[in-house]
Amino acid sequence: MTLEKEEIKKLEEYAYQIRRLSVEMIAFSQWGHIGGAFSIAEIMAALYFREMKLDPRQPKMESRDRLILSKAHASPALYACLELAGFLPKNSIYKYCELGGLEGHTHVGSAPGIEASGGPLGMGLSVAVGMALGMRMKENPRSRVYCIMGDGEINEGNIWEAAMSAAHYHLDNVIAIVDYNKAMAKGFVWDQMNIEPVADKWAAFGWNVIEIDGHDMEQVVNALHEARWIKANGKPTAIIAHTVKGKGIETAEFNYKWHTHAPDAETADKFLRELSRTYGRPEQGYSKLNLKNTKDTFYGGE
Amino acid sequence: MTLEKEEIKKLEEYAYQIRRLSVEMIAFSQWGHIGGAFSIAEIMAALYFREMKLDPRQPKMESRDRLILSKAHASPALYACLELAGFLPKNSIYKYCELGGLEGHTHVGSAPGIEASGGPLGMGLSVAVGMALGMRMKENPRSRVYCIMGDGEINEGNIWEAAMSAAHYHLDNVIAIVDYNKAMAKGFVWDQMNIEPVADKWAAFGWNVIEIDGHDMEQVVNALHEARWIKANGKPTAIIAHTVKGKGIETAEFNYKWHTHAPDAETADKFLRELSRTYGRPEQGYSKLNLKNTKDTFYGGE
Amino acid sequence: MAANSVEKDMRDAFGATLVELGHKHKNLIFLDADLHTSTKASYFKKAFPDRFIQVGIAEQNLFGISAGLASEGFIPMPSTFAVFASRRALDQIAISICFPKLNVIIPGSYVGIPTSRAGGSHNSIEDIAIMRAMPNMKVADPLCNNDLSAIMRTALETGGPVYFRITRYDVPEFFSDSHSFEWGKGITMREGSDITLFGTGVMTWKAMQTAEALEKKGISAEVIHLASIKPIDRELILKSVSKTGCAVTVENASTSGGFGDAVLEVISENHPVRVSKIGVVDSFIESGGIEELFSHYKMQPEHILAAATRMIQLTT
């Protein structure tokens, strides 16, 4: 499938906005995970603004596609999408990590359009399997459940229990996406706990496997299309997306020190200006640069 | 490696005794799992009476090999070995499931020679990995840790966490044995939760894989030899042992209804006589046939 | 209230009630982790094969899948032994189920002492403490078959997350078929004035036997059955101890954080009286015969009686 240039440009603009809003909310709340939000920006853009069937006015619509962000610490990317797609009113993102606002990790109770509560890694794929089984029972053949996992996250045995069961139940309505950004919280994947040969693992657990460059929008869109329409062969599909942790800001790229780290206002401003330059947009800094920070810098640093 | 006929005969005699003692203790305690004890009888005989370095007078000897029976409900096979090998005084097996005696599932506190407490499936391989790492740190290169798992047991995610880490740490001193007896507690593996392609799974998790007929003593002995001496290549080795649940008693074979079921005295007697005939031994029945049973038949039936 | 002499395995009542509820609630789905003929969920499987899901030996997945089903509008009942429900997938229960307050009903099978010969790894004693500590979770422990059925019916009506216990122990039937259960409501099984015996689960039976023995000694014991452990019947507890002035709690579980502590909390803040807790004291239950274990862990009527007598003596 060849995509029109225009469509790709539109989606890349969304990826840019997802990154911007992520920095805005993490800097404002002084808490959050930039690296893992950035590595899925293209994937989230492609899902929310092209692939997934969604209606912000009917967030529970039966025929919708479902997304479980199993690596729930990347919640800023999700909240950004929900705001950009109209599930949340403008500026909701500044309620990130506020009491009564958007939970630090995704939580069903925080906002419409969030399908599962998370935080502990490794649990989302099981929830996705449950939804997929439920959709089957409701005779809803069209909807798909997407589940985004981290590469470190798939150390968790719960993932493999879920993977085995998805294959056993022929759930080709489940599409797993592994954000293979090569880094975990405290080091590189190959060093801390090697997951290779990762494609073989999913294949041996009974899945179709597609490997892509997760920052190449055309590859992302095509893989999602293939997973939904071509690989509907009774096997669930896993997309192994090769990505870069922190992609888009030079100091954060491939740098696990930016796994969890809230930039101060000045740094946030610098990051956002860098982002605009990278994307060839008019330079635009941090919107709250001049607001006095009243919050504890919590996870800050590491 | 070709084995002498005599050696094979000796080991087969042990397998026979393991089965006999298992029936004796399960019938006497009115609790236990015949099917999964029988399917590993040859493997246990080969380990305890040939392959493993052990000394019943020094059950904690540093240079010993360690065995973790992760499928800890098959404890009768282990207790039989411990008694036959002299770790336990004669007739200890009649303390099976007695207060202060041998726990229903393997427990460190029950007897010398038991390396780990168990019962919940899926946990033993992690303990084996810990021991193997410990042996490395103590610069004990000779000892091996064996871990016997059920085929249903490898549904558990904990197994795959452990498997990934054993490969990551190059623990070729860990030898995993999957008792692929095709049945779980309540049905067949392929039907309840398919584990195929099981060899591919272990290979994709970074293990050497050897597939054998787990009731062919020569194959069992050779696989253990190969795992220890030939495959010491920095990868842990998994032996996939194709077996028959309940092997040795016709009504129990390949029959998950005998997964957990305590035979009454008459049935135990029948079973033991059948066993002697199958093994071409003088017919010998249940030793406690005429003792009045005073125990609740607990799991009996199913 | 007199005990009916017919004793029947609680698991059969579980299976039968499941089928009844399956007819009533078309969106009830049963999920099994390779134990359905032990738990007797096999009755449900036979009646509703399409609403029975086998997940194999994978309890984390069991509860995760249940969360997914619940968010699709089904009422999943993920089932395994109580030790695994409480210890093997607790993060999943807490965050995938309790945090979003999903309608998941969790039966915990084979609880406490009567799990008997299976031994320390299988005899569930911390499940009350653990489940009670889960925010949003409701917890119940039935005395007998009709109590269990009533709890199951109410659980389906009022919605989850709910955890209830099933004991493999032959208890006489104390209630009629039309017995009903309400969250936060206890039942006065027997009135008395000298001490209150608060029981939950099958231990209320042992409390009843104790009350009879106490009566022979001229001591009048009130027996209150609190199947609903969370929420708990604060009013009934306080009314009773205001009258009797001391109490013993009895549970088929560890005394750390469980039922006894739930009762203590109410009493201590509002009407402090002397209370002794009967249950397993910080110990694994090793293999053994059922009554032998009850004796070994000092949970028989004679032990309850001794505790009651001590409480009364120290109080007056």
Added chain:
Amino acid sequence: MAANSVEKDMRDAFGATLVELGHKHKNLIFLDADLHTSTKASYFKKAFPDRFIQVGIAEQNLFGISAGLASEGFIPMPSTFAVFASRRALDQIAISICFPKLNVIIPGSYVGIPTSRAGGSHNSIEDIAIMRAMPNMKVADPLCNNDLSAIMRTALETGGPVYFRITRYDVPEFFSDSHSFEWGKGITMREGSDITLFGTGVMTWKAMQTAEALEKKGISAEVIHLASIKPIDRELILKSVSKTGCAVTVENASTSGGFGDAVLEVISENHPVRVSKIGVVDSFIESGGIEELFSHYKMQPEHILAAATRMIQLTT
């Protein structure tokens, strides 16, 4: 005992003490599940790279491996956030570690309210209840850095299984460098006659602040710090309430089955007085600022003061 004004992150004290203990105990092995720079175990990694094992994001394996190492004669310290230590691998902790009573020392990092913006999935509140319910487990919650270091030293001397908490909260230093810790021994931080405030962990600081505020109102509060939750100092608890006649317990955790219940158990059986428990009441802690959350969940000195005043009024 006056609080030293220097406030330092408890995690740094943890890291520094780890290194000290690493020198002393050559068989101490640290196991990490991808969090060592957060927990500050990185200090140990740097000092003893060969005794630091990274297991990745796999907590079941973390505790299972620790069991294996312990049975080989090492003293493993498997480390993760407290929510995962208590909820993600509980079956492994119970059966692989506690049942055989292995020498495993478990630090639970990031407990309770001060985990703050991470939210409901990360703010550990049930860990005291859960760990206390594990047979053979000892449980401690330090007030300040020197308390933590003392607990760690004692844990290594007396052996596991041990669980202790680490709070990411700036608490003044109450003890000297030579402070020592003994299992089952509490500390009278301040004598008083009208009420006892029993505190554990960082909440003892809030109890101290409450006592000062009460003093201004002419109420004399005794403050007892019980870092050792299990075993607990029965004698000291009873001696104090015999004198004061009522009490409040304060903990940075859920009131279900935790520290408060451990105190209640002792009091109720032996010397019943009125007790109110301060802590999180059956609720997940959502994201928010630290003090904002302490206020929202009614765990500030003002709330302790209100509870204390109420207990005193109802008692006299």
